[in-house]
Amino acid sequence: xxxxxxxxxxxxxxxxxxxxxxxxxxxxxxxxxxxxxxxxxxxxxxxxxxxxxxxxxxxxxxxxxxxxxxxxxxxxxxxxxxxxxxxxxxxxxxxxxxxxxxxxxxxxxxxxxxxxxxxxxxxxxxxxxxxxxxxxxxxxxxxxxxxxxxxxxxxxxxxxxxxxxxxxxxxxxxxxxxxxxxxxxxxxxxxxxxxxxxxxxx
Amino acid sequence: xxxxxxxxxxxxxxxxxxxxxxxxxxxxxxxxxxxxxxxxxxxxxxxxxxxxxxxxxxxxxxxxxxxxxxxxxxxxxxxxxxxxxxxxxxxxxxxxxxxxxxxxxxxxxxxxxxxxxxxxxxxxxxxxxxxxxxxxxxxxxxxxxxxxxxxxxxxxxxxxxxxxxxxxxxxxxxxxxxxxxxxxxxxxxxxxxxxxxxxxxx
Amino acid sequence: xxxxxxxxxxxxxxxxxxxxxxxxxxxxxxxxxxxxxxxxxxxxxxxxxxxxxxxxxxxxxxxxxxxxxxxxxxxxxxxxxxxxxxxxxxxxxxxxxxxxxxxxxxxxxxxxxxxxxxxxxxxxxxxxxxxxxxxxxxxxxxxxxxxxxxxxxxxxxxxxxxxxxxxxxxxxxxxxxxxxxxxxxxxxxxxxxxxxxxxxxx
Amino acid sequence: xxxxxxxxxxxxxxxxxxxxxxxxxxxxxxxxxxxxxxxxxxxxxxxxxxxxxxxxxxxxxxxxxxxxxxxxxxxxxxxxxxxxxxxxxxxxxxxxxxxxxxxxxxxxxxxxxxxxxxxxxxxxxxxxxxxxxxxxxxxxxxxxxxxxxxxxxxxxxxxxxxxxxxxxxxxxxxxxxxxxxxxxxxxxxxxxxxxxxxxxxx
DNA sequence: TCATAAGCGAGACGGTACGTCGTGTCTTACG
DNA sequence: CGTAAGACACGACGTACCGTCTCGCTTATGA
Numbered sequence: 001x002x003x004x005x006x007x008x009x010x011x012x013x014x015x016x017x018x019x020x021x022x023x024x025x026x027x028x029x030x031x032x033x034x035x036x037x038x039x040x041x042x043x044x045x046x047x048x049x050x051x052x053x054x055x056x057x058x059x060x061x062x063x064x065x066x067x068x069x070x071x072x073x074x075x076x077x078x079x080x081x082x083x084x085x086x087x088x089x090x091x092x093x094x095x096x097x098x099x100x101x102x103x104x105x106x107x108x109x110x111x112x113x114x115x116x117x118x119x120x121x122x123x124x125x126x127x128x129x130x131x132x133x134x135x136x137x138x139x140x141x142x143x144x145x146x147x148x149x150x151x152x153x154x155x156x157x158x159x160x161x162x163x164x165x166x167x168x169x170x171x172x173x174x175x176x177x178x179x180x181x182x183x184x185x186x187x188x189x190x191x192x193x194x195x196x197x198x199x200x201x202x
Numbered sequence: 203x204x205x206x207x208x209x210x211x212x213x214x215x216x217x218x219x220x221x222x223x224x225x226x227x228x229x230x231x232x233x234x235x236x237x238x239x240x241x242x243x244x245x246x247x248x249x250x251x252x253x254x255x256x257x258x259x260x261x262x263x264x265x266x267x268x269x270x271x272x273x274x275x276x277x278x279x280x281x282x283x284x285x286x287x288x289x290x291x292x293x294x295x296x297x298x299x300x301x302x303x304x305x306x307x308x309x310x311x312x313x314x315x316x317x318x319x320x321x322x323x324x325x326x327x328x329x330x331x332x333x334x335x336x337x338x339x340x341x342x343x344x345x346x347x348x349x350x351x352x353x354x355x356x357x358x359x360x361x362x363x364x365x366x367x368x369x370x371x372x373x374x375x376x377x378x379x380x381x382x383x384x385x386x387x388x389x390x391x392x393x394x395x396x397x398x399x400x401x402x403x404x
Numbered sequence: 405x406x407x408x409x410x411x412x413x414x415x416x417x418x419x420x421x422x423x424x425x426x427x428x429x430x431x432x433x434x435x436x437x438x439x440x441x442x443x444x445x446x447x448x449x450x451x452x453x454x455x456x457x458x459x460x461x462x463x464x465x466x467x468x469x470x471x472x473x474x475x476x477x478x479x480x481x482x483x484x485x486x487x488x489x490x491x492x493x494x495x496x497x498x499x500x501x502x503x504x505x506x507x508x509x510x511x512x513x514x515x516x517x518x519x520x521x522x523x524x525x526x527x528x529x530x531x532x533x534x535x536x537x538x539x540x541x542x543x544x545x546x547x548x549x550x551x552x553x554x555x556x557x558x559x560x561x562x563x564x565x566x567x568x569x570x571x572x573x574x575x576x577x578x579x580x581x582x583x584x585x586x587x588x589x590x591x592x593x594x595x596x597x598x599x600x601x602x603x604x605x606x
Numbered sequence: 607x608x609x610x611x612x613x614x615x616x617x618x619x620x621x622x623x624x625x626x627x628x629x630x631x632x633x634x635x636x637x638x639x640x641x642x643x644x645x646x647x648x649x650x651x652x653x654x655x656x657x658x659x660x661x662x663x664x665x666x667x668x669x670x671x672x673x674x675x676x677x678x679x680x681x682x683x684x685x686x687x688x689x690x691x692x693x694x695x696x697x698x699x700x701x702x703x704x705x706x707x708x709x710x711x712x713x714x715x716x717x718x719x720x721x722x723x724x725x726x727x728x729x730x731x732x733x734x735x736x737x738x739x740x741x742x743x744x745x746x747x748x749x750x751x752x753x754x755x756x757x758x759x760x761x762x763x764x765x766x767x768x769x770x771x772x773x774x775x776x777x778x779x780x781x782x783x784x785x786x787x788x789x790x791x792x793x794x795x796x797x798x799x800x801x802x803x804x805x806x807x808x
Numbered sequence: 809t810c811a812t813a814a815g816c817g818a819g820a821c822g823g824t825a826c827g828t829c830g831t832g833t834c835t836t837a838c839g
Numbered sequence: 840c841g842t843a844a845g846a847c848a849c850g851a852c853g854t855a856c857c858g859t860c861t862c863g864c865t866t867a868t869g870a
Binding site: 042043044054055058062063064 | 824828
């Protein structure tokens with residue numbers, strides 16, 4: 001049964017692993033990231049904003065990169081809610097719009113995280129387990145529901161397919177000049193995903 | 203006629219605007235970027251590698267960001283060749299594979315460029331004209347040829363569609379753990395692009 | 405009468421004012437001072453060595469400086485014994501050798517104490533009463549005995565004279581490369597002190 | 607001939623080995639040392655005072671300790687002038703007073719230098735060659751002149767003797783509460799040095 | 809043929825952020 | 840209640856890099 005696989009990593013947001021103090025620090029980090037971008041974010045400023053000291057920050061996260069990744073994941077964790085409208089098309093639209101919205105707000109953070117993650121295998125690991133796997137489970141859950149409802153066949157689901165929309169939307173969000181909007185999501189869902197998912201299997 | 207638009211920005215690679223000295227510096231930059239990533243690339247190291255002095259670098263490019271963007275664009279310029287196999291599917295496959303290959307080699311650079319470009323409108327401008335428009339023209343040229351051959355209808359071409367494959371492939375390249383390969387390209391072309399481009403227009 | 409002055413502060417070692425716990429802490433401090441010097445001595449290390457917590461240390465001594473001074477004075481208190489050989493020359497030699505020996509063992513501590521004492525009037529006060537006055541009384545007692553025996557005249561005793569040997573010996577101990585030895589003491593006693601103390605008063 | 611030895615290290619002040627920039631930094635260091643003492647001297651403050659940057663300081667002196675030692679030695683270098691009055695007693699008085707005056711002004715620096723020097727063999731070496739040897743040569747020169755004039759015999763000069771006055775004066779300067787004055791110098795010269803240097807050799 | 813200028817290497821400089829460490833204060837939980 | 844454990848704010852340390860600048864040296868041209 002396919003559904004079982006979906007449950008290996010559940011899409012349900014876990015309760016936060018952070019203490020109140022840590023959450024404050026991550027919130028300060030996220031806020032400063034949005035305002036100034038990664039390069040102009042200083043750990044001193046994070047500490048000052050959270051009325052903490054640098055040592056308090058570095059006790060938790062051994063480098064600026066880890067701090068930013070944690071802040072990013074924490075930001076995503078809150079936003080990850082599975083849509084459940086009863087219709088695959090609606091679910092996908094909502095999912096796409098949620099991603100679009102979140103990515104628009106945190107594009108600087110996403111860019112920074114990509115750079116940091118590529119430099120440190122430990123960060124890569126964290127990114128994989130705490131973010132990518134979560135998102136994968138979320139989408140698979142949406143698709144699995146559609147399979148359960150008989151809207152699509154399980155065989156139509158490929159890695160590339162479920163990954164396509166989030167990947168492309170994020171790409172558009174972090175590349176200058178063309179942030180995605182509702183229209184972008186609609187076109188992808190209606191012209192790409194739904195046709196591909198519902199066409200007869202060769 | 204649609205083809206005329208395509209020619210506004212030609213996909214043909216222009217001859218390099220750089221002198222031999224400048225090309226050396228860009229080559230050194232590109233090499234160090236591949237080896238160490240953006241953050242650990244220092245202008246000192248670029249100068250040393252090219253046996254130049256920092257002043258020589260800064261005379262050309264007023265900041266590390268501009269230097270890296272120039273190096274990136276120069277790297278792309280060489281690699282941009284329009285496939286012309288006579289078959290849309292083949293053209294798209296080759297295009298996707300070329301993008302995949304290039305992005306694999308220069309993922310660190312791409313990540314860095316995204317960060318830098320987002321911080322400086324001047325870099326954004328340069329990125330737009332010297333890279334994005336080029337790539338757009340290249341793909342439109344491929345699609346236009348298919349229209350000319352009668353393989354697809356001009357109306358089937360949407361911004362999202364021609365942009366989808368490059369965007370997704372680059373996304374996959376710069377995100378950890380799942381670099382795209384020929385199979386990825388094949389699935390996108392066969393399961394997404396061709397179906398979407400050839401399905402009857404509603 | 406001269407002897408009366410000597411008795412204002414007695415040279416006799418008082419019984420220690422410290423509890424067993426406090427003595428442990430001071431011993432740990434002294435040991436770490438000898439091993440690593442003042443700068444590299446940390447209050448954390450003192451606490452850890454004595455299996456105590458930092459709060460326990462700071463409850464007794466409000467700063468690192470006070471702690472170190474207390475440790476130093478405690479170290480000296482134990483070592484201060486008045487020689488009484490019946491001969492001024494012998495007494496002075498023993499005194500000088502005792503100072504030499506002690507200063508060699510605790511040169512790092514002495515240096516540190518000098519720095520700390522100069523920064524804090526309270527420490528200066530403590531140093532004065534708990535150490536300098538003690539030493540002064542000790543030497544005056546030795547000299548007074550010699551006067552009582554008729555070896556020297558009371559008028560020959562000047563502040564500079566009785567202070568000269570300890571001061572110079574300590575100076576030599578805390579300056580690099582030339583720690584004093586028995587020969588140093590002998591030369592000072594025989595060539596300087598005895599001649600000066602016994603020469604006819606002009 | 608005894609004079610030859612004296613010339614191995616000449617007491618003459620060498621011309622400064624520092625550039626103008628470096629002299630500024632050392633002057634700023636010395637000034638701040640006098641004002642605030644070693645512990646509260648920060649390299650940032652030195653840089654700011656000299657309108658330099660920390661990197662400029664650290665390029666010259668690899669640590670705060672080395673910087674302070676250099677500043678101290680530079681300060682001494684300027685002040686070291688050999689008295690030459692034609693009378694040993696006068697020469698010694700002037701020497702003692704010069705030492706007293708200088709040590710009074712720089713007592714905090716001297717204490718700091720002692721601590722730093724004891725921690726680093728390299729600093730010890732520098733201290734030895736650039737300061738202690740200089741001072742030794744200076745005093746030997748004064749005594750040698752007296753020998754040449756027939757005031758004293760060369761055999762009366764011992765290491766301890768010529769070292770006694772500077773050592774004791776510096777000791778008094780760096781210990782709290784009893785800074786030496788002209789009277790102190792006079793007593794040492796008249797009651798200790800002159801008698802010891804002129805007494806018949808046994 | 810020589811001088812004057814422009815480009816270059818070398819690298820010092822002011823500035824700024826990093827990540828580390830130690831002090832002295834404070835809280836929490838245990839005995 | 841005193842203590843062990845240890846988190847915390849503060850602030851200095853020493854390092855690294857950016858982008859600017861000055862200094863001579865080379866080279867390339869104009870008198």
